[in-house]
Amino acid sequence: MNRNLIKSMTLIALGKSLVSCAPKEQEVKQPNIIFIMSDDHAYQAISAYGHGLNQTPNIDRIANEGAIFSRATVTNSISAPSRAVLLTGKHSFVNGKVDNVQPFNWDQDNFTKLLQANGYETAMIGKIHMDGKPQGFDYSMVLPGQGKYYNPDFIKNGEKPEVIEGYVTEIITDLALDWMKNKRNPNKPFCLLYHHKAPHREWLPAEKYYKEYTKMTFPKPETLYDDYEGRGTAAKTAEMNIAKEMTWIGDIKIYPETAEEFGIDTPWGRRLFDLNIGRMNEEQRAAWDSVYRPIDEEFKKLFPTMSEKDIMDYRYQRYMQDYLATIASVDDGVGQVLDFLDEAGLAENTIVIYTSDQGFYLGEHGWFDKRFMYEESFRMPLLMRYPKEIKAGTKIDDLVQNLDFAPTFLDYTNTETPQEIQGESFRDLVAGKIDKWRDAVYYTYYEYPSVHMVKRHYGVATKRYKLMHFYYDIDEWEMYDLETDPMEMRNIYDDESYADVRKDLHKRLDELRTYYGDSDENDQKYLNEYLEALKPKKEN
Ligand code: SGN
Numbered sequence: 054m055n056r057n058l059i060k061s062m063t064l065i066a067l068g069k070s071l072v073s074c075a076p077k078e079q080e081v082k083q084p085n086i087i088f089i090m091s092d093d094h095a096y097q098a099i100s101a102y103g104h105g106l107n108q109t110p111n112i113d114r115i116a117n118e119g120a121i122f123s124r125a126t127v128t129n130s131i132s133a134p135s136r137a138v139l140l141t142g143k144h145s146f147v148n149g150k151v152d153n154v155q156p157f158n159w160d161q162d163n164f165t166k167l168l169q170a171n172g173y174e175t176a177m178i179g180k181i182h183m184d185g186k187p188q189g190f191d192y193s194m195v196l197p198g199q200g201k202y203y204n205p206d207f208i209k210n211g212e213k214p215e216v217i218e219g220y221v222t223e224i225i226t227d228l229a230l231d232w233m234k235n236k237r238n239p240n241k242p243f244c245l246l247y248h249h250k251a252p253h254r255e256w257l258p259a260e261k262y263y264k265e266y267t268k269m270t271f272p273k274p275e276t277l278y279d280d281y282e283g284r285g286t287a288a289k290t291a292e293m294n295i296a297k298e299m300t301w302i303g304d305i306k307i308y309p310e311t312a313e314e315f316g317i318d319t320p321w322g323r324r325l326f327d328l329n330i331g332r333m334n335e336e337q338r339a340a341w342d343s344v345y346r347p348i349d350e351e352f353k354k355l356f357p358t359m360s361e362k363d364i365m366d367y368r369y370q371r372y373m374q375d376y377l378a379t380i381a382s383v384d385d386g387v388g389q390v391l392d393f394l395d396e397a398g399l400a401e402n403t404i405v406i407y408t409s410d411q412g413f414y415l416g417e418h419g420w421f422d423k424r425f426m427y428e429e430s431f432r433m434p435l436l437m438r439y440p441k442e443i444k445a446g447t448k449i450d451d452l453v454q455n456l457d458f459a460p461t462f463l464d465y466t467n468t469e470t471p472q473e474i475q476g477e478s479f480r481d482l483v484a485g486k487i488d489k490w491r492d493a494v495y496y497t498y499y500e501y502p503s504v505h506m507v508k509r510h511y512g513v514a515t516k517r518y519k520l521m522h523f524y525y526d527i528d529e530w531e532m533y534d535l536e537t538d539p540m541e542m543r544n545i546y547d548d549e550s551y552a553d554v555r556k557d558l559h560k561r562l563d564e565l566r567t568y569y570g571d572s573d574e575n576d577q578k579y580l581n582e583y584l585e586a587l588k589p590k591k592e593n
């Protein structure tokens with residue numbers, strides 16, 4: 054069926070009326086937007102989601118004064134592709150940024166370009182993870198690539214990188230506040246993308262928080278010792294197990310000489326140590342050593358008698374200590390930004406969103422990292438405040454996606470949404486004005502073979518079920534029933550009692566692939582391009 058026709062049918066099914074899309078009264082001032090995105094922040098590590106791991110009072114404030122989404126998902130669980138989806142409102146196979154390897158084409162349309170054309174002042178501050186000068190921003194101050202935690206380089210408006218002394222999360226917050234207070238044109242509505250590097254690997258916290266968090270012990274997830282029985286080849290062959298695939302030096306912060314003594318050092322671990330700890334100034338290094346040296350000393354005593362399970366437990370605790378400590382600084386930054394909005398009288402007219410570029414594993418299935426369509430990486434945290442339209446304490450369990458951000462912002466700002474945008478505005482959904490919404494979402498993942506070795510797959514998810522197809526070097530289907538198996542431990546694809554569900558999900562998957570314009574040919578094209586990009590470049 055013709056895509057436009059399906060799109061218009063879907064819009065009708067969504068219960069939208071043309072009247073609700075009509076421009077709002079002229080005298081209403083256009084809202085500002087602050088889009089806060091952290092990197093690899095699992096919803097399990099936001100206290101508003103109720104997992105009891107840590108406290109994030111400032112991020113929670115957004116939900117308490119606005120809305121929290123429990124089934125918000127990404128369309129492709131990896132950094133740069135997720136950012137491309139955010140900007141374009143189009144699936145990866147349409148915007149072309151399918152993995153972290155392919156270049157992003159900045160010349161294509163994005164929502165901040167459209168906002169600029171509609172009178173907005175725009176800025177991008179922090180991690181963007183895509184090469185080239187960001188387009189659609191009056192001001193950009195971004196980390197090159199993944200960026201560094203200590204004394205990071207920043208690229209201002211596409212110029213040469215320059216070091217800014219200090220801790221990355223605090224710097225990004227200061228830059229965001231400075232732009233809002235001193236740099237932007239106060240006569241224009243603004244849209245700020247305030248993007249943290251934290252809590253991305255290798256989880257290097259600020260001094261005040263590593264002092265506190267390295268003393269803590271955290272509850273373990275039920276599936277920490279998962280043996281992957283009941284799942285397919287992809288879960289069994291992924292390389293993101295905490296006990297097996299973390300590095301002692303890079304991730305657990307064991308000193309290189311200690312690791313060498315025990316024969317557990319790796320070149321990659323050493324490189325990470327140099328790249329991170331090696332950047333610290335004397336003062337930062339002394340503070341670091343005062344906490345991590347004693348941990349290293351303790352480790353020397355423990356390591357010789359550690360069992361495999363002890364190693365898992367030890368690494369899990371060290372992982373959580375550092376990961377959650379980096380989040381404490383992010384939460385502080387969010388608090389400073391919310392306080393600024395209060396002080397400046399901007400809180401009422403500013404939409405504040407908090408999310409992450411994808412979900413993350415905090416020991417569920419024994420894992421760290423992301424990439425899979427399984428729940429913890431597929432789901433992103435999403436909290437949103439806009440006092441003018443969203444009631445405090447709103448809870449949304451509908452299937453929204455990062456694909457929807459661009460059209461949602463265009464809708465809020467009365468900016469025309471181009472026909473090619475694939476997401477849907479969730480403005481009316483979160484305002485409680487409609488009760489019909491999509492009931493299935495589509496997912497794709499491409500970056501294989503690569504670090505963590507998560508196989509290429511695509512799939513469909515409804516509120517209750519998931520169907521996934523892993524392809525390229527395998528051809529396997531997996532299906533899960535989240536109601537009876539919320540931890541996704543049992544692949545029911547071959548369970549005949551689910552034959553009707555399977556048939557229906559296959560149909561939904563085919564429909565969505567057609568609707569969004571995806572195909573086996575696309576999968577093959579992006580595979581070929583990826584394999585080509587991996588080939589060593591010939592010297593001229
Ligand atoms: C780095 C990390 C990986 C991570 C990718 C992508 N390794 O390669 O663990 O999956 O980035 O992350 S590290 O040892 O160098 O930290 S993403 O969020 O940017 O897509």
Ligand code: CA
Pocket residue numbers: 092093131132253410411
């Ligand atoms: Ca990420």
